[in-house]
Amino acid sequence: MARKARPSLKDYLRTGVVRMEEGPISQADSAATPEDNTSGLGTAETPPLSTALLSILSEEDRRTWRPILEAGTEIRHLELDFVSLREEFRTADRNRFTYYLLEGPGELLRPIRTSVQIREPVQFVLKWDEMGTLTLYGLL
Numbered sequence: 225m226a227r228k229a230r231p232s233l234k235d236y237l238r239t240g241v242v243r244m245e246e247g248p249i250s251q252a253d254s255a256a257t258p259e260d261n262t263s264g265l266g267t268a269e270t271p272p273l274s275t276a277l278l279s280i281l282s283e284e285d286r287r288t289w290r291p292i293l294e295a296g297t298e299i300r301h302l303e304l305d306f307v308s309l310r311e312e313f314r315t316a317d318r319n320r321f322t323y324y325l326l327e328g329p330g331e332l333l334r335p336i337r338t339s340v341q342i343r344e345p346v347q348f349v350l351k352w353d354e355m356g357t358l359t360l361y362g363l364l
Contacts (some may be wrong), residue, residue: 226243226360239278241348242261242335252277261329262264273299273301273360274293274294274299275296275319277289277293277299277358277360278290278333279292279329280326280329280330280348281326281330282330282331282332282333282335283330285332285333292353293358294317294356296356297356298356298357298358299357299358299359299360300357300359300360301359301360302359302360302361302364303361303362303363304361304362305361306343306344306347309349309361310339310340310342311327311339312340313336313342314339319354320353320354320355321351321352321354322335322351322354323335323336323342323349323350323351324336324349324350324352325341325346325348326329326346326347326348326349326350326362327346327347329347329349333350338341338351347362347363348360348361349361350363351362
């Protein structure tokens with residue numbers, strides 16, 4: 225069976241290095257079609273989601289997130305709904321998920337500590353899953 229290289233973020237915060245691990249290709253991976261756009265792969269008309277995300281981050285945050293995004297992180301894009309996002313934040317596993325606020329393009333990312341921080345004028349919220357998925361809430 226073929227093996228697929230997957231990013232390993234083990235010790236990333238301590239070392240700053242993303243390592244690639246070999247893993248088996250699942251049925252879902254082998255059956256993925258080119259139209260599947262959840263992994264950040266874009267079409268000729270639109271830039272990849274990872275490129276669009278990097279363009280709105282500050283230079284300091286770009287240096288942190290670029291290696292993670294280039295390592296094959298799955299990126300999802302959802303609409304920013306403050307009420308449902310606050311409820312999701314309240315019930316989320318704090319050991320698995322980390323939430324960040326981005327008030328506008330070029331601003332520094334700030335970690336969210338309480339659900340009342342999720343309010344206007346925030347334009348983007350990032351949810352990092354320790355399993356290697358980044359969810360971007362907001363309009364690009």
